[in-house]
Structures are given as C-alpha cells and as structure tokens.
Amino acid sequence: MALNVPNQITLSRLVLAVVFFAVLSQFDARDASTLLLDACVLLFVVTAATDFLDGYLARKWGQVTALGRVLDPMVDKVLICGTFILLAGPNFTTGDGESITRVAPWMVVVIVGRELLVTGLRGFNESVGRAFPASIHGKLKMWVQSVAAPVIMFIVAHEQSWELGDAGGTVKSVLAWATVIVTALSTIHYLVRSKYILEESG
Numbered sequence: 001m002a003l004n005v006p007n008q009i010t011l012s013r014l015v016l017a018v019v020f021f022a023v024l025s026q027f028d029a030r031d032a033s034t035l036l037l038d039a040c041v042l043l044f045v046v047t048a049a050t051d052f053l054d055g056y057l058a059r060k061w062g063q064v065t066a067l068g069r070v071l072d073p074m075v076d077k078v079l080i081c082g083t084f085i086l087l088a089g090p091n092f093t094t095g096d097g098e099s100i101t102r103v104a105p106w107m108v109v110v111i112v113g114r115e116l117l118v119t120g121l122r123g124f125n126e127s128v129g130r131a132f133p134a135s136i137h138g139k140l141k142m143w144v145q146s147v148a149a150p151v152i153m154f155i156v157a158h159e160q161s162w163e164l165g166d167a168g169g170t171v172k173s174v175l176a177w178a179t180v181i182v183t184a185l186s187t188i189h190y191l192v193r194s195k196y197i198l199e200e201s202g
Contacts, residue, residue, distance in 0.1 A: 004065065006058035009050050010072050016047040017079045024086050024153075029093060029100050037157035041150045044083065048146040051076055070122065076142060077115040083149045084108045084179075092156070101152050102172040107180045111145075114187040121194045135193065141186040148175040 003011070020043040027036055054072060058064045086092070088103040118138070152172050159168035 004058075004061075004063045004068075006054040006061070006063050007065070007068050007071060009054040009057070010068065010075055013047055013050040013054070014075045014078065016043065016050070017075065017082065020044055020047055020079075021082050021086065024083070025091065027091050029091060030095065032156075032160075034157045034161065037153050041153050041157070044079075044146075044150045044153070047079060048150075051142070051146075073122065073138075074119065077119060080142070080145045080149070081108075081112050081115055084111050084145075087149065087152065100156055102169065102176045103152065104176070107176060110180050111183050114183050117187060118190050121190060125194075135189065137186045137189040141182050144182045145179050148179045151175055 020040065023036065023043060024040045027033065027040070051072070054068075058068055084103055085108055087101045088099065088105050088108045092101045092103075093099055152175055155164065155168045155172055158164070162168075
C-alpha cells in the first residue's frame with residue numbers, strides 16, 4: 001500500500017534530520033564556524049516545521065493512520081535526541097572541558113530516557129489495537145525542545161561577535177533546564193496515563 005502524503009512528509013523529515021546531523025557534526029568549538037551553525041539552525045527549523053505540516057494535513061484530509069501515529073513521534077524523537085546528543089558532545093566542548101551549549105550529558109540521558117519510555121508505551125498500546133496519540137503535554141514538550149535547540153545553536157554562533165557575555169550563557173542555561181523540566185513533567189504524565197498497563201499485567 002502506498003504511503004499517504006502526510007506519512008511521506010514524515011519520512012522526508014527523517015531524511016532532513018540525517019542531513020542536519022551530518023552538517024552539525026562538522027562543528028568544532030575550537031574553530032567555530034558561524035556560517036555552519038546558522039545553516040544548522042535553518043535546517044533544524046525547516047525539519048521541525050514539517051512536524052506541524054504532516055499532522056495538520058493528516059487531520060484535514062482524514063488520513064490519520066496507525067503507521068502515522070507511530071512513525072511521526074518516532075521521527076520527532078530521532079531529531080530531538082540526535083540534536084541534544086550532539087549539543088552535549090565533544091564538538092561543543094572547549095579544551096578545558098566546558099560545554100559551550102550548557103547542555104550537560106545527564107540532561108541528554110533524561111531526554112533520551114523519556115523518549116525510549118514513551119516509545120515503548122506507544123508501541124505496546126498500538127500492538128493491542130489501542131490508540132496512543134500524543135497528548136498536549138507531549139506536544140508542549142516538543143515545542144519547548146524545538147525552540148531551545150535552535151536558539152542555543154544561534155547563541156553559540158553569535159555570542160562572541162555580538163559580545164553577549166554572561167547574558168548568552170544565562171539564556172542557554174535557562175533553555176537547557178526548561179527542556180529537562182518540561183521533558184520530566186511530560187514523562188510523569190505519560191506514566192500516569194498508562195498506569196492501567198501495570199494494573200492489567202498485575
């Protein structure tokens with residue numbers, strides 16, 4: 001069966017995400033390239049924007065499918081997890097070990113752990129024929145992550161030339177912490193929402 005247009009857009013987002021990762025992985029904090037990071041910001045924004053488009057078209061055209069309910073959030077998770085893994089990686093660390101993004105490795109563990117947990121819950125529900133669409137909490141989490149990542153990259157690209165000083169570092173820290181907090185709260189919501197799984201298995 002041919003993929004409908006919304007699912008095709010979702011798959012295109014996966015391709016764009018791979019391109020984005022390939023470009024972002026070329027950044028080196030010791031030889032920072034403003035142009036490269038600006039390109040990454042643009043790539044991320046375009047890629048994340050398709051998340052709104054495929055969902056909107058699926059609802060408008062009545063093409064919401066079980067595949068789309070699984071595929072769409074999975075691609076979102078690839079984009080978000082991959083982005084924050086790279087932002088906390090050695091390419092964004094100075095020679096003395098300081099992260100220039102303010103994204104700590106433990107923060108990435110929280111983000112990735114949440115995504116793996118929700119993916120498992122969604123997969124279980126779909127396997128037994130029970131729809132498990134994203135909730136408002138999940139969408140809010142995605143919005144916060146999708147704003148934090150490009151803004152952090154943009155600040156890293158321009159904080160020296162614009163002489164942002166401590167202000168730039170503060171904004172990056174606030175965005176990183178906001179991402180972790182919203183992600184953690186979203187995890188709690190999904191656990192409460194899925195407590196019947198434990199009740200049924202018990």
